[in-house]
Amino acid sequence: MKHKIIKQTLLTIGISLSIVNSQLSIAQRSLGVSGLLNIPSADMQEDGTFMTGGNYLPQEMLPREWGYNSGNYFVNLTFLSFMEVAYRCTLLKVKSTGKWNQDRSVSLRLRPLKEGKWWPSVVIGSNDLLTTGELNPFLDSGGNRYFSSVYAVGTKHFGFYGHDIGVTVGGHVPFRSRSENKGVFGGVSYRPAFLKPLEVMAEYDSKVVNVGVSARLFDHFSLYAYCYDFKTVAGGLRYELTPRPRAFRSDEVRMPWDGRVELVLYPQITLNNSWLDKIYGAVINIAPAVEARLWKGAAFTGQVILPVWNNMVGQMDYIRAGVLTLSQEFGLPGGAFGRVTVGNFTNSRMGADLKLRYATPDDRWLFGLEGGVTGSSTFYEGKWQVSNWKRVSGAAEVRFRERRFNMDFNLGVHRYIYGDYGVRVDCIRHFGRTTAGLYAMYTGGEANGGFHFAVPLPQWGKSRKVRVRLPEYYQMEYSGQSGLEYFHRRLGQDYETRPDESNSLPYDRRNQD
Numbered sequence: 001m002k003h004k005i006i007k008q009t010l011l012t013i014g015i016s017l018s019i020v021n022s023q024l025s026i027a028q029r030s031l032g033v034s035g036l037l038n039i040p041s042a043d044m045q046e047d048g049t050f051m052t053g054g055n056y057l058p059q060e061m062l063p064r065e066w067g068y069n070s071g072n073y074f075v076n077l078t079f080l081s082f083m084e085v086a087y088r089c090t091l092l093k094v095k096s097t098g099k100w101n102q103d104r105s106v107s108l109r110l111r112p113l114k115e116g117k118w119w120p121s122v123v124i125g126s127n128d129l130l131t132t133g134e135l136n137p138f139l140d141s142g143g144n145r146y147f148s149s150v151y152a153v154g155t156k157h158f159g160f161y162g163h164d165i166g167v168t169v170g171g172h173v174p175f176r177s178r179s180e181n182k183g184v185f186g187g188v189s190y191r192p193a194f195l196k197p198l199e200v201m202a203e204y205d206s207k208v209v210n211v212g213v214s215a216r217l218f219d220h221f222s223l224y225a226y227c228y229d230f231k232t233v234a235g236g237l238r239y240e241l242t243p244r245p246r247a248f249r250s251d252e253v254r255m256p257w258d259g260r261v262e263l264v265l266y267p268q269i270t271l272n273n274s275w276l277d278k279i280y281g282a283v284i285n286i287a288p289a290v291e292a293r294l295w296k297g298a299a300f301t302g303q304v305i306l307p308v309w310n311n312m313v314g315q316m317d318y319i320r321a322g323v324l325t326l327s328q329e330f331g332l333p334g335g336a337f338g339r340v341t342v343g344n345f346t347n348s349r350m351g352a353d354l355k356l357r358y359a360t361p362d363d364r365w366l367f368g369l370e371g372g373v374t375g376s377s378t379f380y381e382g383k384w385q386v387s388n389w390k391r392v393s394g395a396a397e398v399r400f401r402e403r404r405f406n407m408d409f410n411l412g413v414h415r416y417i418y419g420d421y422g423v424r425v426d427c428i429r430h431f432g433r434t435t436a437g438l439y440a441m442y443t444g445g446e447a448n449g450g451f452h453f454a455v456p457l458p459q460w461g462k463s464r465k466v467r468v469r470l471p472e473y474y475q476m477e478y479s480g481q482s483g484l485e486y487f488h489r490r491l492g493q494d495y496e497t498r499p500d501e502s503n504s505l506p507y508d509r510r511n512q513d
Contacts (some may be wrong), residue, residue: 032074038050053238120156162193249509350377420444452477
């Protein structure tokens with residue numbers, strides 16, 4: 001039986017060897033982070049590398065809560081050359097409903113020591129350390145940290161005649177008694193000189209011995225398979241991309257008024273993991289918007305939301321107004337500027353909003369104030385329902401731009417829509433025209449955090465007075481907090497005054513809004 005499993009594993013990779021290329025790939029395959037098969041290593045991906053993929057996980061290698069085969073999917077970003085962050089969802093069945101849902105978890109890896117000629121690289125990392133509603137990682141109770149671990153690991157590579165052998169040794173820190181991962185682990189990897197895209201691995205993951213192979217496919221894909229405890233087979237597929245770095249431009253200024261009219265086709269995708277009877281609450285819309293620059297500093301936006309598909313209830317089924325605004329920019333003494341906007345905003349709000357901004361001449365620092373008064377703007381049962389403008393919100397913000405790593409650090413003190421006061425910190429990095437950021441916030445006595453990204457969309461046609469196009473960027477934000485307290489109190493709720501919000505816009509001749 002064991003020989004049959006090993007043959008199946010090798011056959012899976014062997015089929016791919018005719019289409020591999022010479023790029024290297026390193027990852028703890030089963031969890032979507034850097035490492036070997038089922039253990040981490042101290043190797044790191046190239047700075048800025050983005051990975052996404054999925055894994056098949058047999059029940060033998062899953063925690064005791066899984067009595068069946070399952071799988072996971074993940075996104076991973078090497079945010080800095082010494083820092084890696086991954087978000088992962090593992091499919092599981094809800095006992096009360098028998099339907100599929102998912103367990104969310106986050107991995108963080110930091111490398112204090114880079115490999116040298118005479119010493120190994122060292123990484124300190126964690127998996128599934130925190131959980132919704134409980135920020136104390138040492139408590140055994142509270143939450144469902146099925147994959148929780150804290151570890152330290154070292155890796156050293158030895159080369160001879162073009163061959164590469166990597167040796168990894170590490171151990172799990174016993175930070176909580178209910179952790180599934182305990183004890184020491186280690187492994188060996190081998191890359192032959194005559195076939196660099198192929199990697200053969202053997203490891204001890206503190207419980208069992210695993211052996212497997214991995215192959216790089218084309219320019220961006222990696223396929224792997226391995227024998228877990230010589231009893232069953234696991235495997236997965238991953239996509240990798242390393243964008244080029246982007247230098248800051250000193251001549252990036254605000255978009256001038258030119259009388260242009262555009263029809264911009266905005267895609268809208270919303271995913272919410274707050275139900276026990278479905279994996280996601282999903283909404284997909286197309287939201288075309290007419291955007292016209294009227295006179296100097298003035299702009300009109302008229303957007304309509306066209307439902308495509310959703311599994312939700314409420315106004316998502318109706319054609320309804322999106323952003324419907326009139327705005328006016330104006331200059332202030334000392335190089336500051338402002339914008340006043342009136343109309344229908346995002347997040348089902350309608351009202352008036354004022355933004356003030358001042359950027360230093362070298363654009364390293366930006367200071368901002370914002371205030372608004374809004375009411376609800378919803379569309380139920382075929383009727384557009386608007387409440388009185390009585391909710392007052394606002395923010396004071398400061399941004400510092402670090403040029404070596406193309407990063408922004410934002411700090412904001414907020415009064416949110418429903419009266420809760422909070423603080424939010426964002427760390428944003430720009431990879432080419434792609435932007436990724438991490439954030440943490442505390443509001444209404446509750447903590448939250450997550451990540452966001454903005455990716456460029458293809459543009460077509462020349463810059464005409466009237467044209468049809470996609471937005472320059474598509475942005476999405478993930479919020480880790482989904483507890484009932486946070487949801488029912490509507491904490492941290494905010495709005496935007498235009499549909500093209502993106503953390504990349506300041507780098508493409510637009511104001512930060």
